[in-house]
Amino acid sequence: MWNGMVELHTTKINFLTISISFLLGFPLFSFSQNLCETDLSKNPNYQADGFELLTPETGCGQYTVKLNDKTGGTNIKYSYYYQGEALTDSDSSLPVNNTQNTYFEPEKTSNYTILQFGQNNAGEDFYSCKNVTVYPNSKPKFSFSTCNNNVLEISIPLDSTNDFEFYEIDWGNANIQTVNKTDLPFSDTTTVDEGQTFSVEGFRDENPSSCISKSSFQIDSNSGQKESLLSIEKLELIDSKTAELSFTGSYSSSGYSLFLNENSGTIDLDNSVLNNVQPGKVQISLPDESKSFCITLARGEVCGGQERSPDFCTTPITSLDTDGINNSLEFIPHKNEFYDIISLIPSFGKRENSLELIYWDDINNKNDSTINASNGQITHPFLCEKSICYQLKTTSKGFLANKIFETIILSNVICINDSSFSPEGISDLYSSFSQTENKVDIIFQDDSDWLPLRDNYYLYREIGLDYELVDSSKVLSFSDYLYNESSSNCYKVNFKDVCGYNSVLSPEVCTIYLETDFSTELTWETAKPFFPKIISNFEILQINEFTEAQTSIYNGTNFVSDTFEPNLDDAESEAHFLIKVTNSIGQDSYSNPVTIPIKTKLFIPNAFSPNGNIEKTKDFRLFGNFGTLQSFNINIYNKWGALVFNSTSPAFKWDGTFKGQTVSQGVYPYTLSYTSKKGEITNLSGAINIF
Incomplete structure (x- = not known):
């Protein structure tokens, strides 16, 4: 039963695929096996010589292949990016009529399979395949450095872009050295004469003549060590605790040591955090997101000394606040001085920093402006109804020990997100049962530091486990006529400004609920009708049933859940009571009134x-x-x-x-x-x- 269901299901899918294929005007079969399978017992429709390549099987860079059909069949189609899948599984395999295709330059050597299919002269379906290889039009990655223009060091790193089978180094004077890919990383030195031309060339097993894979350079008194000079190009905080360093330099097998120190005035070169660091990009974990850290690179004995970079420091944005008029950023600026990393006198180095504020909104409109904020504080206008992100760009220029540098330092990105941002809310409010109407009054002061004008205020009442919107107002008070008469009522308020931002909800305030259950006792629970004020005094008031005059029959300072039995002797038919609480600034909040019926005598x-x-x-x-x-x-x-x-x-x-x-x-x-x-x-x- 189960197998029959599977077979029926499969039959339906194949029928559907074939139907769609003929609607498209060509045979398109969705078999599970690789259509380029050459074993005829597995793929009886395979034909080895269905088409020929009019261009070489290998090429470089943006490479165009041309084909020629040899079958003379009908409905001939080609898939230039076939990967063994059913033709309906991938858009990249959709067939075309074209007999030529251009492959864009890949980042690394890439192999492509071309699938031809259609119907031969006998009307039978067939498949035919050929492979092409496209190489990146790249030169070997290497570095060179000299000492006094007569000792040359060439280094070839083990890197994914170096996908050559072997390399030839021309040291000059027809002195050719072969380096196999298994020898990488490679580094060697030789004595040379000024003015000689040197080269490094990469070779593949089938290196197309169209590929350019040779780099030449010349050593003279003008060029010196420019190609291999240690240079930190960029230091960026990619998140609050991770910095990314981009640098160039020598690919010497020993690499560079990386030193990380807090931006406090000294550099410790005895303890590196990373070793054997090669030029390119390297990420560094930072121990404290609230501090600035300085990074230095150094390499062992070079020309009788040590090669070191200047120190460059992160410039974290530590806070972003807004009052609805201005956004205020605080950050740690880059220092102008050098920390003493190689015991140089001040005249050996000079640094100047310029600062740019980069900002963009939610539609990625980027802007930048040069600013002077050496105190680590920036104020920028608030953009109404828009998300906005900030990043600081410091350009550090100067020289150190006769080496010129220009380095970009990028801070972390920090944003105000329009969709999730909520201004500081209201925090001064109280609730009270009205003395004149059957309602609850909620009175508040708009003490938020958020400056834009208010569009509306909103009242939320606790209903079940959530607070639900029950009213809106343009003024600083609400009256709730639909309150719950059988319990205390709790409320929160917030506002929406003219920019459309909704503030966070206020703290809750709750009415005092007084009950009697027609007994001779008054009962109440602890409540907080004021915020942030607290209750400083409370009274139990009896209301005259004829004149409505209020008389205090009990006074206290510690308002907690309790019961009280009043004297009912002076009551004629009913005794009316309520509780009044007062806070430290004289605001009063009243409970609901209750009535005790008097027994007839x-x-x-x-x-x-x-x-x-x-x-x-x-x-x-x-x-x-x-x-x-x-x-x-x-x-x-x-x-x-x-x-x-x-x-x-x-x-x-x-x-x-x-x-x-x-x-x-x-x-x-x-x-x-x-x-x-x-x-x-x-x-x-x-x-x-x-x-």
């Missing part, structure tokens, strides 16, 4: 005397906290059960009359019922004695 007299002399007992009335009642009803009956008085107001007064006449003395039963504002229903009965 009624006093019912059991006697009164309508005709008596005491004013307080001349009528029948109730006493208590009537404000807690939602509904009320009282009925008073005579001894025969007839209703003599009724009232639905708990503040009634009965003077003992019925239909305008004072009732007779005796006992009068009553029934009383009421419903409290909490929904509790109470039914009572009793009797009143009238005397």
Whole structure:
């Protein structure tokens, strides 16, 4: 079952490939084997002599090959860069009709396979292949140096560009020395006469006549050691902890020693960090990205002395800050003096440095300007709504011990990225429940050092585990009417400036949540309504249910999670409370108000005397906290059960009359019922004695 599925899948792919091939107008088969396979048992359609090369099989540089078809077939196509893959696998193998192709000069010797395919005179598919080799049009890499113009040293390094099979050194006077590639690296000296011409030439097994592989030079009093002079061309910080040094010099097999020292005024040439360094590029790890380090190269005995370079130092940009108006860079500038590396007196050397600020935006518009910033500080205008990168270029020119130098020192690249940059945000704010409306107020001061004008301010409320945008404003306050009524509410703010940059979110501030759960206790949790200020004092306030006047019933300084049971004796129907906290500068933040319903308490007299002399007992009335009642009803009956008085107001007064006449003395039963504002229903009965 599994094999059948694989076969069916493969059949579909091959059918699809063949269909597309014929739509393109030529046979194009996507076989897995190499179409240049010469074993006919594996590749029965291979034809050895399908075409011929009209140009040599090898060439140099930008080399053009020309072909001639020998089959006389139809639908003939060529793939000049065939690498054994199925023709549909690579764009480089797409076939063409052209019978010539130009190969651009490769960096190293490259072999190419040309695939021909089509249909022969018998209408059968065929494949034919030939190989060509293209060499770089290069000369051997080598160095030479002289002492007093009569001792010549020639060095050939082991390098990927030296891909010759062997080399011939013409030391002059027909003195030819052969050096095989297995002898590299190679170095030798001989005594010569001034004015002689010398050469180094590279040879390959099949060296096309078109290849130029010979370099000649002449030693005279004017040229001297120019070709092999140790010269540091560039020192660049490719990242904060890696420097790359580019230099020229001798390819002597002993190479150069590299010394690395902190830019502090002295050079230690006793301990090298790298040895046998050859000319070209070398990367050096730096121990501290915040410091400048100086690099010196030195080579052993040369002409009875030691060859040394001047010291060149990295110029790291250590910080990049912006206030939205100007970008401020701090860096360590290159020194002007030489550190004493070879005990020279000052007159033996002089250095002058010039500094350029290179900057480019997000569309790679590069600019540079010469600046004077020897103090290590640069200010550059801020570019609104653009990413911008900076690099410092120091050109160090001068001479040391009669050797002239000019070296480029490039700092690290440092950028402000428009897509990820966020200005410093707001850090002075507080939250409070409003005293006049059912809302939360968030008040803040825009204390950010970011200078561009603000476009808008934004309010974020904590919802779940994240902060979500809930409002925007042009002024320095927000009112949240949709706050969560069952918990503390936490907020953050930020702004967007006229450049479109969004600041970082502020620290959070949270309202104080007070709850009672209709018990007689007040409960709250610790909260931070202020930032950066802290709570210096807090009060529990009781709000008069009639006048709304606030009275402090508790005062403290250590605001932590706690409970408090207030005295409810003076409350009529409801007791209202809230917490007020104050910070060190007198700002107040209030909690949500809470209400404790008061339990109904009624006093019912059991006697009164309508005709008596005491004013307080001349009528029948109730006493208590009537404000807690939602509904009320009282009925008073005579001894025969007839209703003599009724009232639905708990503040009634009965003077003992019925239909305008004072009732007779005796006992009068009553029934009383009421419903409290909490929904509790109470039914009572009793009797009143009238005397």
